[in-house]
Amino acid sequence: MRQTPVYYYSSKSGMVKQFANNLNRPVFDLSERDIRTSVPDGPWVLLTPSYKTGNVDNDTIPEPVKRFLKNPETRRKMVGVMGSGNRNFGAHYQAAARQIAHISGRPVLFEFELQGTQWDVEDAQNILNDLDHELQRAHKE
Numbered sequence: 001m002r003q004t005p006v007y008y009y010s011s012k013s014g015m016v017k018q019f020a021n022n023l024n025r026p027v028f029d030l031s032e033r034d035i036r037t038s039v040p041d042g043p044w045v046l047l048t049p050s051y052k053t054g055n056v057d058n059d060t061i062p063e064p065v066k067r068f069l070k071n072p073e074t075r076r077k078m079v080g081v082m083g084s085g086n087r088n089f090g091a092h093y094q095a096a097a098r099q100i101a102h103i104s105g106r107p108v109l110f111e112f113e114l115q116g117t118q119w120d121v122e123d124a125q126n127i128l129n130d131l132d133h134e135l136q137r138a139h140k141e
């Protein structure tokens with residue numbers, strides 16, 4: 001069965017990268033230019049941290065994520081969003097993942113703080129495995 005790939009962005013602190021690498025499925029790093037300019041070959045999931053910039057207009061969506069989402073085909077193929085954040089940011093908690101989900105009409109599949117716990121990793125793996133099955137079923141119909 002096809003494993004839905006996860007495209008993620010992670011800053012130097014690498015918390016999202018650590019989480020992504022524990023998912024046991026194809027994951028792609030949007031900080032790499034080749035990845036950011038590619039188009040996924042099928043349904044895919046976004047995993048993004050939130051970064052509040054302090055600028056009112058500017059949301060908290062990391063720039064590489066914005067660039068990747070500029071391509072309409074890429075946007076069409078996105079099936080869900082996962083977010084990493086920190087509750088200390090209060091009203092801005094998970095702002096990037098939630099904003100992208102809202103704009104795209106795709107669901108927030110999972111949210112966790114920082115690099116997540118081992119239970120977060122297991123939950124995310126289960127959610128993604130269920131998604132793989134759903135997508136396979138939808139594809140057959």
Ligand SMILES: Cc1cc2nc3c(=O)[nH]c(=O)nc-3n(C[C@H](O)[C@H](O)[C@H](O)COP(=O)(O)O)c2cc1C
Nearest residue numbers: 010011014015016049050052085086089093094114
């Ligand atoms: C400058 C800065 C701004 C942040 N802004 C937010 C925010 O607005 N909302 C949120 O939920 N988390 C916020 N966070 C927390 C990060 O999203 C979280 O730590 C994430 O795990 C970072 O992932 P990374 O290390 O892979 O980049 C912020 C962190 C930093 C350092």
